Amino acid sequence: MRTGPSTTSDARLRSVGICAGAGGLALGLEQAGFDPVLLLDNRAVACETLRENRPAWHVLDLDLREFDPVEHQQTYDVDLVAAGLPRVKATASVRRSERNDELEVLEAAIMLMHGIRPRALLIENVPDLVTKPTYGPIREYITEELVHLGYAIHWFVLNAADFGVAQDRKQGVVVAFRDGRLDSFTPPVPSVTRHRTVGEALGSSMAARGWPGAADWAAQADRPAPTLVGGSWNRGGPDLGPTGSKRAWARMGVDGGTVSDEVPGPDFDWDPSRGRPGMMPLTVRQAATLQGFPPEWKFAGGKTVRYRQVGHATPPPVGRALGQAIRAALDA
Template identity: 75%
Template sequence: MEESRPERLRCLSVCAGAGGLALGLEQAGFDPVLLLDNRAVACETLRLNRPAWNVLELDLLRFDPVDHQVTYDVDLLAAGLPRVKASAAVARENSTEEIRVLEATIMLMHGVQPRALLIENVPDLVSKPAYEQIRASVATELAHLGYQHRWFVLNAKDHGVPQDRKQGILVAFKEASLGGFVPPAPGTEPPITVGQALGASMAARGWPHAAAWAAQADQVAPTLVGGSWNRGGADLGPTGSKASWARMRVNGGTVADEPPGPEFPWDLSLGVKGMVALTVEQAARLQGFPEDWVFAGRKTARYRQVGHASPPPVGRALGQAVRAALGRRA
């Protein structure tokens, strides 16, 4: 007798960005009925990679499910939200807006009534005292709607991503499904290093030092940071991250147009000029995106999408855990 295929579930993806979380959920068996993002370049990326996906360019604060009834009663509402910063913890012009987006996602539960909720954000949101008021507000609203919830933190390096990237996760379920939810367990294999992930691409244009570089790049990457959409160029993050990259002989102050060629020196006496720089595509590999996933826009916009994305392998692991809690075979 022919084995039955796993059931495909339905999800609504908001703040979808470049599609990292949606791609991972797709691999776990969730098909999006709608993907929402407020950036044209991110929506273009989604359409380039999945022409059949229903992509809507709209600010979440203006989204009304009444106008999109396909979103009603989906199995999962998934959100890779902008990085929330508690106003008590940091003074930053965008912090209030980011908290409003989180609140809007929770309020969206009223209209959509999904069987499960999955939100990915900064790890501090889970446990730091400065975020207690936010957590309490979320808990009150979810309980009012009849959902049980759980916060936890996981690290992408434990799930096949060559990057030390801690992520704060909120899951919520209707009825008693939360009791069947088990957070993804770390893999048994050692984390993938930067050299293992990027060695072949560094050699792609004939750079003779690629193997030596890969051998010494024997750690996972520090957290990739997308940076502000409103200012600055593409680089690999703040000063501490750049120092970590420098120890792996990577110039973290820029993003390259292509991998190094035969003429590129690997001369540490030159400082950062003697270090390799990563391309957007290489940064995407460090986020766990497949090689055939393309990013729309110019270099800085493409890198911003990569740096802000949720790693697809983490989305897949989370999706599989949600499926199991919903009683669906993966």
């Protein structure tokens, strides 16, 4: 898979990233030709991750709801605002009078458009935001505000598996353009004809410490991973997702109830019939591979915090595909 910049012209474009997290979306957009003038996140460990990987990026540790673009005028009139926002719950959509962090952050992102006025907006969130009637009030709010500012909007859903990510991960996307650029926008088309499997993605790493069963394990891990879920920042340890996801992992002989510090060694006895003791957990690095992060991308913090960052991230190949599609419309 290519990782270098791919643009329709030589000039780099400017972006602002909000709720930037571990940088999956920013990395993909960088590969598509967008350089961030500012990245914003309210978690110090995520900001540390961003700075460790890209020391030249301007990273601000601040809650979006407290951000004032007047104090950061380099953000004015950028080409793109890109937002990987916290997942909005359906109950918030139905009862917007009941305040919650996710809804407030989404509204703050839309309000930011009044000050920055970028040429384009990209928001990534749950697919239900695009498809489910219960999210209708949120879609109406976003549409009304952006149309009032002169933007035209398009909603769609992508699956990361269609872009070389070894994971069945559907994402709801909204893009908005001003100056008639939406007419030139086409959502990304799949870049692969066959979905990559967990075994293909992780087979070599499973063998890294000499486990002789790695090839047999990889051969039967013959499907994309279920969606990785970062889980709550405030409670619990790392795991690979809810009960249904854990069952899907168990069918591949993987313990989805925890995350390991290292891959299996030469003496590991893989026997899923024994339940969790006979299955291996994934490592944080393997989870990052399933998200499409390159091996050199580092994550700050302890194991649980690193996994949270990985699980909540936008897969960089999806960010790249979206960036290329947005870039093509802006360059048209």
